[in-house]
Amino acid sequence: MAMMLQGERTIPAPPAAVWERLLAPEVLRACIPGCEALELTDENVYSATVLIKVGPVKARFSGGVTLADLDAPRSCWLAGQGSGGVAGFAKGGARIDLEPAPEGTLLRYDATVEIGGKIVALGDRLFRSVVNNNVNAFFDAVAAGFGED
Template structure:
């Protein structure tokens, strides 16, 4: 399964680059990630809980960063084993380009599955892989940019206020 897309993140390229190298940001961005330890140089160990169609599994695996050409491009690769559910592995070539609005992030994703997961059929797997990639890069964008309407967040109540505080936390951390 292969797919590609791009999005503009309203932040300098160096901030977006630093975000994607941060273990805290990666853990927050990977859907279903319950644990992530390691460093960009040595790679990360991750635990991810996901439900793909009728199959729910806990994947334990690694995430590595390679082909790092700061701050222009890198490759994110991951591989996880989900016991009886099978395995998933894939990678994303990510490039960062300065544009007037901030940073254009372009990614090309390639994913493969095996075991019970592969028996679900390509339509389910392709849809799930697309959803996971979109969610990862949306989470990255939220961590860097903050809420769409930053002025409204402080007046928001309950969960909306909490969500407003969570978003943009990485950008506040590096610029604060």
């Protein structure tokens, strides 16, 4: 099952400050919903453990997060993949673009998410709701560092 997401939000800080926040490992760890561990293993490559709850099912996914195509402070690609054992797998990526705006920075994202395995049996609608909530929670957490709700 795959889905695409797009969105934008204004963050009350200049692009350079938003860029720094997006690339800080401790910020990524705090902003990724359910992230239990995030460790730098190579330049811009992290190993991660994330607990995901979809309806009544909780699954712990272990995998990696990679930052690529870094064009400071304008854009980057954030990609992740993980295995949840019998629950299945999840992978996805997001292009993040930052533009100066009168109120600070306009952050735009264009993301894809794909899951497979037993977790898919929980249903498309439930899965889409969880993914949307997690993506919004990630960007809300990034913005919260600048006083945004």
